[in-house]
Amino acid sequence: MIEIRPHRIGRCRIRVPGSKSYTHRTLIAAALSDGPCTVHNPLRSQDTLLTLAALEKMGAVVADRRASIEIHGLNGRFKPCREAIYLANSGTSMRLLAGVAALGEGTYVLSGTPRMYHRPIGHLLEALNQLGIGARALEDNGCPPVEIPGGQAAGGAVAIDCSVSSQFLSSLLLTAPCTPAGMSITVSHGPVSRPYIDMTVDILKRFGIRVQREGYACFEVAGGQTYRAGSYAVEPDASQAGYFWGAAAITGGSVTVDGVSAASSQGDVGLARVLEQMGCRVDHGPGGITVTGGDLRAVTVDMADMPDMVPTLAVVAAFADGTTVIENVSHLKAKESDRLASTCAELKKMGIVAVAEDDRLRVTGGTARGASIDTYDDHRIAMSFAMAGLVTPGVRIAEPGCVEKSFPDFWQVWESLYTD
Numbered sequence: 462m463i464e465i466r467p468h469r470i471g472r473c474r475i476r477v478p479g480s481k482s483y484t485h486r487t488l489i490a491a492a493l494s495d496g497p498c499t500v501h502n503p504l505r506s507q508d509t510l511l512t513l514a515a516l517e518k519m520g521a522v523v524a525d526r527r528a529s530i531e532i533h534g535l536n537g538r539f540k541p542c543r544e545a546i547y548l549a550n551s552g553t554s555m556r557l558l559a560g561v562a563a564l565g566e567g568t569y570v571l572s573g574t575p576r577m578y579h580r581p582i583g584h585l586l587e588a589l590n591q592l593g594i595g596a597r598a599l600e601d602n603g604c605p606p607v608e609i610p611g612g613q614a615a616g617g618a619v620a621i622d623c624s625v626s627s628q629f630l631s632s633l634l635l636t637a638p639c640t641p642a643g644m645s646i647t648v649s650h651g652p653v654s655r656p657y658i659d660m661t662v663d664i665l666k667r668f669g670i671r672v673q674r675e676g677y678a679c680f681e682v683a684g685g686q687t688y689r690a691g692s693y694a695v696e697p698d699a700s701q702a703g704y705f706w707g708a709a710a711i712t713g714g715s716v717t718v719d720g721v722s723a724a725s726s727q728g729d730v731g732l733a734r735v736l737e738q739m740g741c742r743v744d745h746g747p748g749g750i751t752v753t754g755g756d757l758r759a760v761t762v763d764m765a766d767m768p769d770m771v772p773t774l775a776v777v778a779a780f781a782d783g784t785t786v787i788e789n790v791s792h793l794k795a796k797e798s799d800r801l802a803s804t805c806a807e808l809k810k811m812g813i814v815a816v817a818e819d820d821r822l823r824v825t826g827g828t829a830r831g832a833s834i835d836t837y838d839d840h841r842i843a844m845s846f847a848m849a850g851l852v853t854p855g856v857r858i859a860e861p862g863c864v865e866k867s868f869p870d871f872w873q874v875w876e877s878l879y880t881d
């Protein structure tokens with residue numbers, strides 16, 4: 462348990478680590494490539510290191526240097542792996558690797574934590590089955606653990622339901638180029654979280670893969686393509702920037718996050734836009750994006766494309782005038798925690814009126830009081846409620862170590878807000 466000390470922020474400049482989503486994708490693409498790759502500025506956190514360890518178990522040769530990670534790709538031919546590959550509660554690792562494992566020569570079991578065993582993957586397994594890959598949920602319940610047989614990924618036409626997660630489509634897209642026939646993918650529902658699809662397509666293109674698309678509805682990826690080995694850099698994580706911009710918004714201070722740009726494919730950079738609508742000033746400079754807090758007013762906003770920023774926005778909304786309505790976020794129920802329920806429960810403990818409906822969250826700004834915040838083993842709940850502690854005495858965060866999942870140095874970087 463740690464207590465957050467209230468503090469008025471002046472002017473701060475913050476550096477956040479490499480993007481979690483881009484790190485997962487770059488490591489996987491490197492392992493699929495035709496030779497030696499260097500990944501610069503990777504995020505080294507619990508989840509991304511699990512992806513790296515999984516790729517190593519599947520035969521990629523890995524060397525973790527200080528400044529970069531080197532991976533020698535297997536040109537899409539993973540080696541058999543006898544023991545189950547443990548992926549804790551990393552949804553991105555589980556979903557993306559479930560597809561690419563089908564390219565390997567073994568039969569792979571992907572396992573995780575009890576929470577992971579409640580996070581859906583059935584729609585991806587159905588899509589793999591349409592492609593003739595006998596993937597299955599070991600408990601027959603549409604959730605991990607899963608078994609993925611290699612050697613059956615010929616490619617072909619496939620329809621995929623992405624109403625629960627975009628990661629299913631990202632998984633097929635990463636797998637498709639290494640199949641003999643390629644894939645013709647139709648999205649039957651959704652996708653939610655669309656910018657993550659753009660990040661996947663961006664990585665494919667950077668590795669020299671050709672992809673044709675009609676918006677988010679149809680994707681054509683020719684087979685027999687090669688991921689081009691080379692040197693790749695990971696940009697700073699826009700989702701992690703959000704907690705520091707939120708800190709500025711709530712305190713009236715000014716925070717610049719280095720190296721984050723509105724031109725990024727990371728959808729979460731859009732939180733700065735939402736904060737602007739709420740009354741903050743946002744400056745886009747060559748070095749990064751600066752948010753300066755002001756009088757905050759409530760907004761109604763569709764957050765389907767920014768699911769990870771919903772707890773962040775909900776906590777900021779607790780300090781805004783009026784009722785903020787966060788719409789189209791039913792997919793938050795299947796994250797590290799049921800984030801609609803957990804965000805609401807913890808805001809209520811602070812005396813804030815918050816209501817979770819089926820696909821939306823309403824938060825009415827008010828006078829918050831200190832509370833012990835349960836974090837549900839969910840890094841984003843811990844980091845979001847830290848913001849509330851800057852203006853509310855007595856906010857304590859339980860199990861603060863859960864930030865290891867995506868941002869091991871979070872609390873040290875957070876401390877730097879106090880040194881301005």
Ligand SMILES: O=C(O)C1=C[C@@H](OP(=O)(O)O)[C@@H](O)[C@H](O)C1
Pocket residue numbers: 481482483485552553625626627628631653654657768769792
């Ligand atoms: O592909 C990715 O890197 C991610 C996609 C999103 O999940 P969903 O598509 O399941 O919403 C996001 O919440 C997650 O943190 C990372």
Ligand SMILES: C=C(OP(=O)(O)O)C(=O)O
Pocket residue numbers: 508550551552553554769796797841867
């Ligand atoms: C949902 C998240 O990650 P994952 O799906 O990879 O567990 C997250 O980082 O907020």
